[in-house]
Structures are given as C-alpha cells and as structure tokens.
Amino acid sequence: MSSAPPPATATQNVVLDTSALSSSSSASVWDRISKWVSENKAIVYTIAGVAVVVTSAGVVYYLSDSSTKPAAPSGEKRKSKKERRKEKKRAEEEKKAEKAASAQDESAKKKAEEPSEELPEVDEATVGNLDEETRKAYAAKLKAAGNKAYGSKDYNKAIDLYGKAILCKPDPVFYSNRAACYNALSEWEKVVEDTSAAISMDSGYVKALNRRAIAYEHLGKFSEALLDFTASCIIDSFSNDTSRLSLERLLKKVAEKKGKEIVEAKGKKLPNATFVSNYLQSFRPKPVPAGLEESAELNEDTGKGLLRKGYLALSKKTGDGYEEAARAFEKALELGDLGEYEADALNMRATFTYLQGNAPAALADLNKSLELQPSLVQSYVKRASLHLELGNKDAAQDDFELAITHNKDDPDIYYHRAQLHFILGEFAEAAKDYQKSIDLDRSFIYSHIQLGVTQYKLGSVASAMATFRRSEKNFEDVPDVYNYFGELLLDQQKFQEAIEKFDKAMEMEKNSKPMGINVLPLINKALAVFQWKQNFEEAENLCQKALIIDPECDIAVGTMAQLLLQQGKVSQALNYFERAAELARTEAEVVNAISYAEATRTQLEVQEKYPQLAARLQSMGAGFGGGPGL
Numbered sequence: 001m002s003s004a005p006p007p008a009t010a011t012q013n014v015v016l017d018t019s020a021l022s023s024s025s026s027a028s029v030w031d032r033i034s035k036w037v038s039e040n041k042a043i044v045y046t047i048a049g050v051a052v053v054v055t056s057a058g059v060v061y062y063l064s065d066s067s068t069k070p071a072a073p074s075g076e077k078r079k080s081k082k083e084r085r086k087e088k089k090r091a092e093e094e095k096k097a098e099k100a101a102s103a104q105d106e107s108a109k110k111k112a113e114e115p116s117e118e119l120p121e122v123d124e125a126t127v128g129n130l131d132e133e134t135r136k137a138y139a140a141k142l143k144a145a146g147n148k149a150y151g152s153k154d155y156n157k158a159i160d161l162y163g164k165a166i167l168c169k170p171d172p173v174f175y176s177n178r179a180a181c182y183n184a185l186s187e188w189e190k191v192v193e194d195t196s197a198a199i200s201m202d203s204g205y206v207k208a209l210n211r212r213a214i215a216y217e218h219l220g221k222f223s224e225a226l227l228d229f230t231a232s233c234i235i236d237s238f239s240n241d242t243s244r245l246s247l248e249r250l251l252k253k254v255a256e257k258k259g260k261e262i263v264e265a266k267g268k269k270l271p272n273a274t275f276v277s278n279y280l281q282s283f284r285p286k287p288v289p290a291g292l293e294e295s296a297e298l299n300e301d302t303g304k305g306l307l308r309k310g311y312l313a314l315s316k317k318t319g320d321g322y323e324e325a326a327r328a329f330e331k332a333l334e335l336g337d338l339g340e341y342e343a344d345a346l347n348m349r350a351t352f353t354y355l356q357g358n359a360p361a362a363l364a365d366l367n368k369s370l371e372l373q374p375s376l377v378q379s380y381v382k383r384a385s386l387h388l389e390l391g392n393k394d395a396a397q398d399d400f401e402l403a404i405t406h407n408k409d410d411p412d413i414y415y416h417r418a419q420l421h422f423i424l425g426e427f428a429e430a431a432k433d434y435q436k437s438i439d440l441d442r443s444f445i446y447s448h449i450q451l452g453v454t455q456y457k458l459g460s461v462a463s464a465m466a467t468f469r470r471s472e473k474n475f476e477d478v479p480d481v482y483n484y485f486g487e488l489l490l491d492q493q494k495f496q497e498a499i500e501k502f503d504k505a506m507e508m509e510k511n512s513k514p515m516g517i518n519v520l521p522l523i524n525k526a527l528a529v530f531q532w533k534q535n536f537e538e539a540e541n542l543c544q545k546a547l548i549i550d551p552e553c554d555i556a557v558g559t560m561a562q563l564l565l566q567q568g569k570v571s572q573a574l575n576y577f578e579r580a581a582e583l584a585r586t587e588a589e590v591v592n593a594i595s596y597a598e599a600t601r602t603q604l605e606v607q608e609k610y611p612q613l614a615a616r617l618q619s620m621g622a623g624f625g626g627g628p629g630l
Helices: 027-040 081-113 132-151 155-168 172-184 188-201 206-218 222-235 241-266 273-280 303-314 319-335 339-355 359-372 377-389 393-406 411-423 427-440 445-457 461-474 479-491 495-512 520-533 536-549 554-566 570-583 587-609 611-620
Strands: 043-047 050-054 060-064
Touching: 132 155, 132 172, 155 172, 172 188, 172 206, 188 206, 206 222, 206 241, 222 241, 222 587, 222 611, 241 570, 241 587, 273 319, 273 339, 303 319, 303 339, 319 339, 339 359, 339 377, 359 377, 377 393, 377 411, 393 411, 411 427, 411 445, 427 445, 445 461, 445 479, 461 479, 479 495, 479 520, 495 520, 520 536, 520 554, 536 554, 554 570, 554 587, 570 587, 587 611
Parallel strands: none
Antiparallel strands: 043 050, 050 060
C-alpha cells in the first residue's frame, strides 16, 4: 500500500551491480530514479523494461518508461531534396557493392571448403595407420563435408562426417559442430557429451558453453545451465547480448519456480514487527471506533468483540500483537454481524492481507469497504497506494482525488499523495503535499521528516537541515528524527555527526520500546562505519547486533549479504540471500531475492570449477561484491 513513513534507509540497498542481473531498461528510466535510489537506498531491479523500487516498508512500485527519442537539434540545416536523392542513391550503390563483394567472398569460401568427390574412408581400425599430416588433411576434408551436410540439414550425415573427422584429429570445433547437429535433433544428452568434450579441450570455448547450457536447460538441470551461461558471460565480459539475455532469462525462470514454491510453503505470514510498525505508523493514529467500548456483550464470540480485540492488539506494537490483530480481524469478518463496522473491518483485514503479500485480495476488501461506506477516506488512500504498487498510477491519482472530495481536511490524504509524488521523482509536488499535511496537523512527525528529505532532494540543503533541526526541537523524544537526520548527514559525508545521531536514536529506541526496538539506526551506523573507515568487522558486528534484536529484519539480512560480498565471502553471503528470500513478503520480492541468491551461488561454482575465470571476474568488478549501496 503506502510507502513507509520516513524515507527508505540507506542500508536497504542490497542491489547486485552485475550484468548478469541487469536488463534492457532504457536510460531514461534510470535517469528518473537512480539518483533517488542511490541516496535513499531502496532495492531496485528491472523486469521487462520496468524499473521496480522497493521502499523501506517493502512497498513495490513499478515505473514504466514513457520516454521518446530525442529530436534532432533545431539548429541543424535541412538538406535539399536533390542532396537527399544523391545521398540515397550513393547509399544504395554502396549497399549493392558490399552485397556483391560479400557474395564473392562467400563463393570463394565455399569453393575452398568444397570437399573432393571422394571422401577419405576412415574408421577406428584404419586411422592408426595414417601419419599425422594425412590425418590432418583428412580431418579438414571431413569437417568441410560435415559443414555442407549440416547446411543442407542432413544432420545424421553431418554427425557421421564430424565423427570421422574426430577420429582423425580430436578437435573442440569438431565436437561442438557435432553437438550442433544433436541440438537440431533434440538429443540433449549427446549435446552435453560432445560439448563437454570440447570444453575439456578449450575451457574458454563460449559457443560450446552456450550449447551445453541450452541442453542442460532442456534436461531440467538449471543449476548446471546457469553455471555455463555465467562462465560464458564472464569470458565475454558480459558483452555478448545473447549469452547475457539467456542468463537473465534462466535466472528469472529458476527464481520464479523457487519463489512460487517458497510463497506456497509459507502461506499467510506477516513480515517482521519493524516492517509492520513502519507501515501502520504512516497513518495518523485513530482511536477504536466509537461504539466498540468494552462491555459484556463484546466478547470474543461476536464479530464486534473480535474487531475490538484486533484494534487493542495493535497497541502492543509487537510481532505477537500484530499476529493477534490479523487473526482477530479475519475472524470478525467470518463471524459477521458487524453492522456499521463492516467497512472498518474490511479496511483492517485488507491492511494485514497486504502486509502478508496478497495485494489482489487486499484490493478486493478495500473495494467492498468503499461500497459499504463511500466516505471511508483511509480505504481510498490505501487503495491508491495499492494501485500504484500494481502499476496503475492514474487509478492511484483518481483515488486521492476521491478521498479529497469526501474530506479535504484529512492530512493523511496529502501525506500519502506526497509519497506517491516522491516515489515518482516529482519532488516539488511532494513538498507541497507534505507541507499541506503539516498545515492540517503539525503533530505528525513523518510529514516533517519527509519534507526535510524532499527539500534535500530539491537541492535546498540549508532548508532541509533547518527542517530537521526544528524537528529535533519539537519532537525531541522521537528516535526517527535522529535516525533520518543522521542519514542526511551521512549523505554529506559528515560521518562523526551522523554516527552521533544514530547512537542517540538507538539509545532512545531502547528506552522507549524495550519490547520491540527499531534496529534501523544500528544498520545505518554500520553503513557509516564502513563508508568512513572501511571497517568491515565493526559494520558486520552492528548488523549482527541488529539481527539479535530483530532476527527477521530483512534490511539487516540484506546489508550483511552485501558486506560479505564486498569482502569476497561469497558462500556466507549466499546464506544471507537465501534468508532474505525466506523473509520476503510478496512473490515478486521472493523472486528478486532468489535471483540474487542464484547469481551468488553460480559465482561460487564458477570460482570452484573455473579458477581462471575467478580472477577475471574480480578484475571486471562484475557486481558480486560491488553494489552501489556499499
């Protein structure tokens, strides 16, 4: 639904900057969001040309590219029709000349490779009697004849001829060519056999690696296929589009298969308490709906009694409390007899259904909630955020407008619409809405925090710092003020000041929330220590401390994975990426985490199986251990 109340934390960037995971999104998409991402450190990846941003509350936004090609410079002199005709004629003549030359070259090449009418007859019994030069000559003739048969799609004949050529002279090209014939016949086991022979002779034979990868994929051996595609990409420095796109496609295929299995296995499960708290506190707190006061009639055998229980459980602000609330809202709707409170119950069930990763079901509940009570503004706001997550920006805008028609003075509307503008990089519009939210209710700290961050994004550093200093004075007992002020200081490389803010935020968290501490200041401090002093050990210790306090903190897990990759501790990083997949909320996020895990696992296998490629990978800095967040 809505983005997190404060800006996404700096430590949330767990992106692998690797060609194996990049896609063909045009530069304009990245121009629009990459600077925001680099400073706010959200998780970013791409699917089919769509940039995907995951905020600190785990909310996914899809930003499609709507750019057009740039026009020609206006000052360029327009050529006359006569000049254009001449150029066109000259181009056509050059094309004809190139085509003729190419045809001549091809003819000469075919003539050189044309086998004699009588092909040498060899077998295992007779080949041993031939001298080396004769074997070499025979092999060339047989290979040329094999190529001709392959070109004529006479694959069985080509297989026989390449086999005889191999008898005369075992050569990786002959094996690879015969593998191509088996590939055409879909004899995948034989493709693997011949390409493996070719690779044993030439470990850098890209064509053989790609052919074997395709065969492995057909045989359902996806890990082996990933290994070969990865090795191929490393050899070509990720410059071969065919190999790179095949790797991306297979990574996505493997991740989607495993992701579906993970989502089905874990069923309905809420994310960690920090995540849930961040989401819930993005809305101004509201009392239990009037009429649900405690009484003997409101016991847990009634829908209204369970609805009341759900609202009260939210106040605990712990993982157990949130689980209790989710069950109570679900059960309340099952029992029914909610009367005027049914729309509220649907709103709250939608909230927890969304947090469990089921956006379509949450959307259905919100639609029904608004049918029952069209004036329920919070349902419009949550539905708007869901529309945005599902890629429908226009529907999101419409819902915000509908909410305003019902209550133009509800500050939550403007706060969450500002979040939409912020995510889309529309910072001037975001600043206006954050200020409107503040004007309607100055007591909501997150409007002030986000305004400060937005001013910073607009380049008004002095204004941003002034906003945070005022917030420190007016909300001196709120840890989030110091945490996100620290982030802005960290961005300016004021490391000592930033760490002081993170320390203060953490101390306040311990004093104010002993049952459920927000560990984001710890993780931010880990990033600051790393950036300032390159102190991996202390940064890791801080992340480990965060995981002791909140074992299911996905941000801490992702940061640990990245720190380990930076140090080349690939096997340890792999464990954390796998853990990230377990903690992910939606199927899309699970797939994203598994993609990183599989890419990391494959790198580890490449280093073990092809040690000569490990050095090349390190020299390229191909992402594994080089993400922009650290």
